[in-house]
Amino acid sequence: MTAVTDARQLAAPRPRGGIVQSVTDSLVVARRNLIRMMRIPEVVIFGLVQPIMFVVLFSYVFGGSMNIGGTTDPSVYRNFLMAGIFAQTVTFATAGAGAGIADDMHKGLIDRFRSLPMARGAVLTGRTLADLVQTALTVVVLTVVAVLVGWRINEGVPKALGAFALLLLLGYAFSWIGALIGLSVRTPEAATSGGLIWLFPVTFISNAFVDSSRMTPWLRHIAEWNPFSATVQACRELFGNPGVSPSDAWPMQHPVLASIIWSVVIVAIFRTLAVRKYRSAAS
Numbered sequence: 001m002t003a004v005t006d007a008r009q010l011a012a013p014r015p016r017g018g019i020v021q022s023v024t025d026s027l028v029v030a031r032r033n034l035i036r037m038m039r040i041p042e043v044v045i046f047g048l049v050q051p052i053m054f055v056v057l058f059s060y061v062f063g064g065s066m067n068i069g070g071t072t073d074p075s076v077y078r079n080f081l082m083a084g085i086f087a088q089t090v091t092f093a094t095a096g097a098g099a100g101i102a103d104d105m106h107k108g109l110i111d112r113f114r115s116l117p118m119a120r121g122a123v124l125t126g127r128t129l130a131d132l133v134q135t136a137l138t139v140v141v142l143t144v145v146a147v148l149v150g151w152r153i154n155e156g157v158p159k160a161l162g163a164f165a166l167l168l169l170l171g172y173a174f175s176w177i178g179a180l181i182g183l184s185v186r187t188p189e190a191a192t193s194g195g196l197i198w199l200f201p202v203t204f205i206s207n208a209f210v211d212s213s214r215m216t217p218w219l220r221h222i223a224e225w226n227p228f229s230a231t232v233q234a235c236r237e238l239f240g241n242p243g244v245s246p247s248d249a250w251p252m253q254h255p256v257l258a259s260i261i262w263s264v265v266i267v268a269i270f271r272t273l274a275v276r277k278y279r280s281a282a283s
Helices: 002-011 018-039 041-061 074-107 109-114 122-148 157-184 188-204 217-224 227-239 255-281
Strands: none
Touching: 018 041, 018 122, 041 074, 041 122, 074 122, 074 157, 074 188, 074 227, 122 157, 122 255, 157 188, 157 227, 157 255, 188 227, 227 255
């Protein structure tokens, strides 16, 4: 009898620590969402088409009318533009993240996760990680399109990889805002609309598409302290692209550090709020 009991104790799964369980469960949920994305390829395709359209339209429609560094050369504007388009692409993915979480809530999938012995925050973390992978794929395709329209990096591959890392970090940070919105509304349609409402002012009141030094003083102040602008400025510096104008604002003087700080703060705040909302919604 003792031998049987000992064998059962050895066969029983050992309890995992909180962090280990959270990481493992998050990866399982992320894998589930990636498989789901692969089975719905039109979502990925449409996600690729939109940023490509932005590149082509902005490059060739506005390319000859924007004054960047004292010139209206279209090729200069294309190189100026791409950091903003990259940043816009990773942030606009937030709306899809919120809609996906709202859809899971609407279909009752969250209730199914409740019955499983898993970390509560794993559902949201796994979803945001899966969205990060999809965003990275979009950035890769967008980079190829950017090169085709004349965009180039001038500071070497290591710094360019650092710029892409900042972009993905910003996208991951903003995806937690999308997660909170998705948990706060009743339908995926409302999550998509709610996600876009705040994204447009964040991306357009910035230095993404125009030189912020040409804005009115109060609007320039907002743009220069915009977390989105810090990442765009950092990417232009790391890519070696034109349009890095001098400024008295601290985020514009130290854009790489400011980008990291902004992204980490956003993750810390909105992940806490989203997990808390998830627990209350699933209770």
